[in-house]
Amino acid sequence: MSSPHPEVGDLVVAHTTGTKWVCTDITGANTRRPVWLLRPLYGAAGREQQRVEGDALASYAVVARRGEWDRP
Numbered sequence: 001m002s003s004p005h006p007e008v009g010d011l012v013v014a015h016t017t018g019t020k021w022v023c024t025d026i027t028g029a030n031t032r033r034p035v036w037l038l039r040p041l042y043g044a045a046g047r048e049q050q051r052v053e054g055d056a057l058a059s060y061a062v063v064a065r066r067g068e069w070d071r072p
Contacts, residue, residue, distance in 0.1 A: 005057065006036055009066025015059050024049065 006012050006023040013020050021038035028034045036057060038050045052060065063069075 004062065006038075006060070006062050007066065010062050011041065011064040011069045012038065012060045013063050015061060020063075021050065021060070027051075 008023055008025060010023045011020060012023060020041035022041055023036055024039050025037040026034050027037065034054060036052045038052055038060075
């Protein structure tokens with residue numbers, strides 16, 4: 001893996017809950033304080049995305065890079 005941080009399209013898992021999320025965007029990627037936008041892999045379409053700042057990103061693990069995973 002090139003970076004421990006998720007990139008757009010990566011599948012991540014929350015350490016505390018085991019919930020799977022997909023990174024859909026990185027706001028301010030070229031700044032000192034980027035924010036990752038995550039949507040749930042499963043669940044209602046209307047469920048809101050999570051905004052995760054760099055400090056809180058440590059509670060998520062990248063489990064598969066874009067193109068390496070498939071939604072069952």
